[in-house]
Amino acid sequence: MTDFNLDDFLPYQLSELSRRVSAGFSRHYRDTYGISVAEWRVMAHLSQQEAVSVREIHRRVGMDKPKVSRAATRLEAAGYVTKVVNPQDRRLVELSLTRQGRDLIETLAPIASAYQARLMTALGDGAEEFVATIGALAGQLEADETGERDA
DSSP states (O other): OOSOOGGGOHHHHHHHHHHHHHHHHHHHHHHHHOOOHHHHHHHHHHTTSSOEEHHHHHHHHOOOHHHHHHHHHHHHHTTSEEEEEOSSOTTOEEEEEOHHHHHHHHHHHHHHHHHHHHHHHHHGGGHHHHHHHHHHHHHHHHHHHHTOOOO
16 A cells, blocks of 8 residues: 555546535536537537537547547537538538537536636635636646646
């Protein structure tokens, strides 16, 4: 046995917290609308821009390309997303929300906002600081990954 305690290990704590928070919200869209976490992430990202490549979604939401592609294929089959080959680079597939996809996002956005408010309330007075700390940690980890460490 070692002195290592998994329950005290920050990466494990963050992973479990993320899993629980995501699962809590996924009940709202999975049960009612039949979309997965990956599909929600793709749709939420697409709601921010007109057309986005699978490669960009992969970078932005942290899912591997095959998972993004599978989610996009399921969303296209359900009528929420269209796929178009980029005319400048035929290797890139651009995704866009359909009217049906935009309608679903418009339905889910207030639910997402209410869930966010519930989480912020649960965090109490330190909520804003907690969110800022998460952002700072994410920024530092991104800088570490790209080799742009602060001195």
